[in-house]
Amino acid sequence: MALEFEKPLKAETTNIPGMLVFDLTVHGDSRGWFKENWQRAKQAVLGLPDMRPVQNNISYNVERGVTRGMHAEPWDKYVSVATGSVFGAWVDLRPGDSFGEVYTCVIDPSKAVYVPRGVGNSFQALEDGTAYTYLVNAHWSAQLKSTYTFVNLADPELGIGWPIPLEEATISEADLGHPALADVLPMAPRRTLVVGCDGQLGRAVRALAEERGLSRWFDFCDVDTFDMSDPGAYGQYDWPLYGTVINCGAYTAVDKAETADGRVVAWRANAVGPALLAHVCAEHGIVLVHVSSDYVFDGTAEVHTEEESFSPLSVYGQSKAAGDLAVAGCPRHYIVRCSWVIGEGRNFVRTMAALSDRVANPEDSLERVTVVGDQLGRLTFTCDIAEGVLWLLGYREGDLEPSSPCACGTYDLTGSGPVESWAQVATRIFNLANGNGAKVVSVPTAKYYASVEGSIAPRPKHSALDLSKIEATGFVPRDWTERLVEYMATR
Known part of the structure; x- marks a missing residue:
């Protein structure tokens, strides 16, 4: 021809x-x-x-x-x-x-x-x-x-x-x-591996995958079955079967990371592990999703964008920044930066709700609670992070495979809504729990930690993240104050 x-x-x-x-x-x-x-x-x-x-x-x-x-x-x-x-x-x-x-x-x-x-x-x-x-x-x-x-x-x-x-x-x-x-039996999609599945975010990702009928193509592992900081652990997976790895694992004990032992653990979990994951994902063309933190910034800027240079104040923040840099070297990656994360398990909301109950109990001697009032940000609920991650990967409602993935890169993802201090958030929680928000006393960070013994990590003063980039993809996070009401109703 x-x-x-x-x-x-x-x-x-x-x-x-x-x-x-x-x-x-x-x-x-x-x-x-x-x-x-x-x-x-x-x-x-x-x-x-x-x-x-x-x-x-x-x-x-x-x-x-x-x-x-x-x-x-x-x-x-x-x-x-x-x-x-x-x-x-x-x-x-x-x-x-x-x-x-x-x-x-x-x-x-x-x-x-x-x-x-x-x-x-x-x-x-x-x-x-x-x-x-x-x-x-x-x-x-x-x-x-x-x-x-x-x-x-x-x-x-x-x-x-x-x-x-x-x-x-x-x-x-x-x-x-x-x-x-x-x-014909349709070809199953490439599998997705969720690392750190027993943490707050890992449990939210598993719940959403089950809700959407995706979990049959998801594998879930925690540090007991897969230590991502151990090079020898990677041989247990046939990596060409995987299209995506979602890293929900991290060391988040911010103050313990300032100790000699905690520093080692933090760097292994937050920097070495993501670096090894990034290497294997790059080698096999796998999409890597990595969850980051506002702690990679010093909090000087009132609102942080994805383009801001790293300036971590603490060992935890430094280890997270190192993990971000490693993941950014993977050709197909999403870095999802969050702040003030709330999910299942021990967290700030549950702690404050328990304290509100104590203050409301006439037989308890606790009369008021002091909470830091000069650190500002928004809560991020793990259900919103899970939804945002699937959205970035290209899953839309009803999809069994990604259909419209967003451009790879870094995305800020927190709840939308007002920027408030920890003390203001605590006041909301107290009012929702027992109507006793007036019992929350706002104090400066320096005063709050003045009597605390041991290593205390410096915190960013401003933790609010700019949501315009992820909103431009069509994903608009829920107002965190609305999520808080829902969360408190199920506590």
Whole structure:
């Protein structure tokens, strides 16, 4: 078939979500032709994901009519033709509304197709001596092969109009024996590993995954089963099976981190662990989500943006800043920066509610409670962090796989609403618990800690984070004062 020269490079979407067809620019004359078959920078601008290929395969087809497929493997493909031409057919075998969608086109050296993981791929050689080539972004392994999905390329339900009738084509017995679409088990999405699942945030992520029907594709681990700061622990996972790691683990004992022993533990959990996670995620093209803290700043600015330079005051803040820097080196990462986190387990809200109960009890000698009044911020409820993380990853309501991921990078995520002091927050809690907010006494930080023995970590004065970046993606966190009312109702 005639090859069209000098077409401009362009990309077209298809009816199969995520699948792209590229027109490639081929330069030719009487001697032959030349093309850039894959050009990462140019095609990224046109929407090609940074698939990070690790292997290049070529299928040589001796005769016209050789027909191969329909296979869906657990990796992304970028397919093209080196010589000759093929009729390509693709079927979406991923779970969801697009399951069973079919797309076909002819590929010659001037075309290429990006095929997302889980989309079945088949082709029929239209010329003798056709060489079909494809890049993939995972090395073959026996465990990965066990996740393949197939469909019968002759299934009438697919309605594929093969140019050469299949009864005249050359097809393997294995391909002829694949199941009909009605009997196909959809390919499971890449798995998500949640690290630190027994902490406040980890429990919230697990609860949301279960609520949305995603937990069957999530694995959960805590430090007892996976110590992310131990290089030897990484061998227990087959990392090519994972598409996302959500790091909910951290050492958060801010004052203990100032001690000799606590400093070591804090740096292992908050810096060494994230650095090792970032390395393995970068190596395997995995998306890494890492939760950070307002403590990476000194609190001088009244509102902190994602672009502010690090200026931590404490060992805890320094270790978190080091973890952020390590994670930022992972090509596909989200750093989610929070402040004043509240979830299940011991936290400020529950402590204040318990103190309010004591003050309200006439048999208890506690008459009032002093709370710091010159540190300002907003509460962040773990349910909002969990929702924000899934939103950034691209999960929308009803999605079983990410469909619209946000741009990678750093995002501030706290509750919206007023910026208040710890003492003002405590007053709200006391009023909600027993109507005794007047019993909260606001004091300066220096006075509050004057009589405390042991190491006390310096705190940022201002912890409010700018939410405009994450709100621009369409995710608007709930007002923390509304969340507080709901939280207190279930205490």
